[in-house]
Amino acid sequence: MTEPAPWLAAKQALADDLFGEQDSWPARAFNRASRHTFIPPRALHAWPDRSTMDQIDLAADPDGWYRAVYSDHVIVTQQDKTGRSTSSCSQPSMVFAMLTQLDPQPGERVLEIGTGTGWNAGLLAAYLGADQVVSVEVDVDLAEQASGRLRAAGLPVRVITGDGLSRVPDEAPFDRLISTATVHTVPYAWVQQTMRAGVIVTPWRSDLDSGAILSLMVAGDGASASGNFTDIGSSFMSIRTQQFTAPDAPTNFTELATTSVPAIGPEDLFGEHAKFAIGLLVPGCLSWFDYNDEGLIDTVWLCAADSWAALHLATTVHQYGPRRLWDEVESAYHWWVEQDRPAYSRFGVTVTRRQQQVWLDTPDQIVTKTDA
Template structure:
C-alpha cells in the first residue's frame, strides 16, 4: 500500500470511529488491515449530477481522484444493468445499478451489530466486491468465513481482489437465498443484499442461539436492518435496528414488470379515512409494505388530482386511491389491497405509531410479521 493510500485509510478509520460506526478495537484493527481500493481496481460509476433520468459515468483507476474516492464514506456503483462494468463504457449510461461497494460506515456498523466472537463461523450472503468478506476473514480467520455471490462475474472479480491480498475464504457462486448447506450450521449469517422475506434456508442453516443479520424491505422502498436470533423450534425473532438501511434487493426478489395496467374504471369504490400520504413517509410506508408485500406503487394524475395506485402483478389485485375533495379508494382482484393497508395501519396506530426501532420481526414457516 502506498503512503497516500495509508493516509487515506487512516483518515477513513478516524471518520468511522468518530461517527460511532467503528465501536470496538477488534473491528478497528480489521479495518486498518484491509485497503478498500484493492476491491475497486476495476473502477466504479459516478452519478452524473443533475442528470434526468439518472445517468452514470465511469471512473477508472487512472482517473484523477480515483484513490481519494475509494476512501470516501460512500457507496460506489461497480456494475449497472446486470453485466456492464466501468471498462465497458465511454461517456454516460442511463441504466440501473446492480452491484456496488457499500459505504464503509454501513459495512462496519453491520459487522459490529453481528456480535461475533473469535472462532465463530459466518456465512455472508452477497460477496460483492469482496471488501466486507476481507474484513470478516481478517477478524475471524479465513477458515471461518464462507461467502456466496449470485453473479458469476462479480464473484470472479472478488476472488481476484481477495487473492491479491492473500485472503482465501470459502467462496461460492450460487443463489444466496438458498444459503450454503455444505458449510452449515453457522454461528452467524449476514446478508449484504435486501430481501422481502427472510429465506427459510438462512434460519435452518443457523445454529439455535445464532444470529441472522439481514436487511428486510420490499417493493415500496423502505428497508430496515433486522437482527434475528434463531430458536430451537426453527423460528427466529429480533429487533429492527433502525437507521433506514438500504441495499439492492436480491435479484430473485426484484419486482416483475408492471406491463399493461388493468382497467381501473371497474372495481368497488368506497370512501376511506386513510390518505395516500401514508405512502410518502418512511415508517408508514414500511407498515403499508408489510400489509401488501407483493404490491408496487405508482402515481397518476386525473382531472388535476393525484391518484395513487397499488398493484400486485402476480395476483392481478389493485387499489386506486383518489385524492379529491374526499378520499376514495377503488379496488379489484382477489385481494382487497387497501383493506389490508387500513388494517395494518390501524394496529400500528393503536400501538402508538412507534418508530421501527421498537418493532420485533418474527420469522416462522408461515412468513414474516412485525409486532409493535
C-alpha cells in the first residue's frame, strides 16, 4: 500500500475547517490548486496573535512546513530591508471570503491585482480556466516565480509585471476584478477595466484602521462603482504606492505641543466599529501605541505628515502641527455616537473619475470625499 503524501492530512483538515461537507466551487478549487505548491521552501509563518513570525523550512522541517502551509494563517514570502512584509500568501479563510464576494460565474474573465505567490490566481483558474484569468504583480521576481508555479500546477494564468493601480492588460474590460493588496483610495482605472454591472472586490483601509473588504458594483453607464464594506478585520498588506510610514516625532515634541485634557479615552476609540468610522473621517492619520511594563497602553500616538498628537495614560493630550489630530479624532467619535454608533457594514464607497466618496447607508449620504 502506498503511503499518503505528507501534506494530505493537513490539507484535508484545513478543507474541513473551511468548507465542511460543502461541495462548492471554492472547495473544489482548494482541492485542485494545492496551497503548498505555491509557497517557497523557506518562508515565515505569521501567527495572528503574536508579534513575531516563525521561520519555516521545507528541507529542515517538512512536517512543520506543511503544518504552517495548511494552517488558516498568512505565510509571509518576502520582506524589505527594514523587515516589513512585502508579499505573502494570504489567510485562507479571508481568501475564500473574498472569492465568495467576487462570485465569478463560469465563462467570465477576472483580473487579479497582486499575484504574490500565485495561489489566488490558481484558485480562480481552477474554476474558470487559466485563460480566463489575468494577474498583475508589481515585483518582477515575484511575477516570474508565480508564473512558473502556475504553469507547473497546470494552471498557466497570464501574469503581467506592472503597477496594478494603472490600466494594464490589453484584455480589459473584465467581468470582475479582485485586488489582494489593500488600498485607501480605489483607483479609477479599476472601474474602467471592469464591465458595466461588473464587480470589484478589494481590501480597503484607512491609515488609522486595519480595514475591511470593499465590494463594489460598476454602474450601468460604466462611469462609477459603488458598494458596501464587508468582512472587517481583514489585514492585507498595502498596495506599494499607497504606503505611509510615520516619521519620528520631534525630540522636543512635548515642549512644542499644546496640552489639554481628553474627553474620551483609548477604550472609546478602539472599539472595532468606532475605530473604523474614525479612520474614515480622519484621513491620512496613522496611530499606534506605546505600552508600559505591565503590557498596558501608556501612550496612543497619532501622526499625519507634520502633525502629531499623543494621549498619555488617558489623562493628558499633547498636539503639535497644522492639524489638531486629537481634536479631529474626538469630533469623529462624537459624530459616530450621534449617528447611533453605526457598524462598519453600514458604510460604503462610490468611486467616480474625480472622487472617492465614503457614505453612510446610501450613496447620497456622503460622509467624506477625497479627490482622485
